[in-house]
Amino acid sequence: MQDNSNRTNIPTPVGALGIIGMAGCEELTQKVDNYLTLWRKERHEETHNNQMFLEYVRDSYQIRSVCPRFGTGEAKGVLKESIRGDDLYILVDVFNYGVTYTMYGQEVPMSPDDHYSDLKRIIAATGGKARRITVIMPMLYEGRQHRRTSRESLDCALFLQELYDMGVESIITFDAHDARVQNAVPLSGFENIQPTYQFLKAMKKNIEDLNIDKNHLMIVSPDEGGMSRCMYYSSVLGVDLGMFYKRRDYSQIINGRNPIVAHEFLGDNVDGKDVIIIDDMISSGDSVLDIANKLKEKGASRIFICTSFGLFCEGLEHFDKAYEEGKISKVFTTNLIYRSPELKKREWYVEVDMSKYIAYIIDFLNHDESISELLNPVHRINRLLGKE
Structure with a gap:
């Protein structure tokens, strides 16, 4: 440009x-x-x-x-x-x-x-x-x-x-x-x-040893609704794409939604690869952290989360714990919505300026x-x- x-x-x-x-x-x-x-x-x-x-x-x-x-x-x-x-x-x-x-x-x-x-x-x-x-x-x-x-x-x-x-x-x-x-x-x-370009620019700036090729990196969508977003990242970067399928309990509604029973992974082997989870928002964060945990169980190396809007409706403690346990490495969100002073101080947080x-x-x-x-x-x- x-x-x-x-x-x-x-x-x-x-x-x-x-x-x-x-x-x-x-x-x-x-x-x-x-x-x-x-x-x-x-x-x-x-x-x-x-x-x-x-x-x-x-x-x-x-x-x-x-x-x-x-x-x-x-x-x-x-x-x-x-x-x-x-x-x-x-x-x-x-x-x-x-x-x-x-x-x-x-x-x-x-x-x-x-x-x-x-x-x-x-x-x-x-x-x-x-x-x-x-x-x-x-x-x-x-x-x-x-x-x-x-x-x-x-x-x-x-x-x-x-x-x-x-x-x-x-x-x-x-x-x-x-x-x-x-x-x-x-x-x-x-x-x-x-904000695809801005996220990739922030990742290149903040993760110096990020290898962007299909042998070292994989894009993962947390659900089927985000696949089009992740397909774009996968195509322009030339890396593989995976997806999690959310099994929900449709017999009940909690906090305005059907609760997730389990996340099932559909994709290639992630063993030893860095993984970028792409989503539009983090609300409570339970879903994306559960996905990060399952990817770690499958042998993924580092987990990076890129989401346009970090709401963190239920606080930051779950992310602090996941970072301390090595389940996530960085969380990237834009400055398009409010970020609390506490969030900006977190070591795992990176702000993407839009x-x-x-x-x-x-x-x-x-x-x-x-x-x-x-x-x-x-x-x-x-x-x-x-x-x-």
């Missing part, structure tokens, strides 16, 4: 760029803003005399906004500056439980529902004045409730339809649990982006350019591996 700061013949922007970072997304938004500010200042000589590029170079593209709350927990969205005619990008992390508010004198952590409601408040506050609104929601709200299997709500489809009805033109998400949910809004923009990638996407879209090159990282991966 080309250096974004040195682009020539820059197309006219759709509108003045505006970025809103919702509560809990400030750190990621600031990093994205820093990249965009730097790149556009470096293009100043080409754009400063062009009337079509007014307000193109600024010290910051962030739009100040707040969602103050009343004592009852009710809230409102407030924009503190004009967004008229702006090409607006709203970054929201609906899974940031580190943000709290006061309700009836009690400190309450924000739930995904709270974050989603605040997002709608900010969209409503724009009053239709923005030229275009794009929502960047790295982990899709209600993404695991993407299909109906009985008399139940279809929350993810409903939220997509609701945002588009409010005037949102496009939604950008990463590693959706099931991207087919976009069929609920077939005439609207929906981009599901895979801010530059998001800045590229915003910059290309603001100029109404195709992002196909950004979405297909094959050439970048080959250069990373020394194949080009």
Whole structure:
């Protein structure tokens, strides 16, 4: 991918760029803003005399906004500056439980529902004045409730339809649990982006003795639903692929899901090989740790876990124990959602920074350019591996 700061013949922007970072997304938004500010200042000589590029170079593209709350927990969205005619990008992390508010004198952590409601408040506050609104929601709200299997709500489809009805033109998400949910809004923009290149780059940087060939490395999917994701890794790296099949007890539901009875491995011999387990999220972590344990029993060397979203809903102690016992070596997750201070201190944890990638996407879209090159990282991966 080309250096974004040195682009020539820059197309006219759709509108003045505006970025809103919702509560809990400030750190990621600031990093994205820093990249965009730097790149556009470096293009100043080409754009400063062009009337079509007014307000193109600024010290910051962030739009100040707040969602103050009343004592009852009710809230409102407030924009503190004009967004008229702006090409607006709203970054929201609906899974940031580190943000709290006061309700009836009690400190309450924000739930995904709270974050989603605040997002709608900010969209409503724009009053239709923005030229275009794009929502960047790295982990899709209600993404695991993407299909109906009985008399139940279809929350993810409903939220997509609701945002588009409010005037949102496009939604950008990463590693959706099931991207087919976009069929609920077939005439609207929906981009599901895979952070494959960023994970491989982080692994190359942090694991110096990683041998990427079929004799030393294997990709493993924790279930059949993640096979397409893992097939991509396996193909571009030229290594074997294995899969675990989850046997579930469908006679009962615990914590909203059918409990897993056992994991059955389908794949080639893993004896002596490093294994990369690829998944979209770590929730409790029980499943991925059970898989790591079974791979160790089969003679696997080192176990690396790459997952876009590290929720760790039931704490970090299970991962601490697995690391101490040598069952896992490293866990890679992105900075697309909240990471607790405790997680960042763990020796087994590696953070994959996605801010530059998001800045590229915003910059290309603001100029109404195709992002196909950004979405297909094959050439970048080959250069990373020394194949080009």
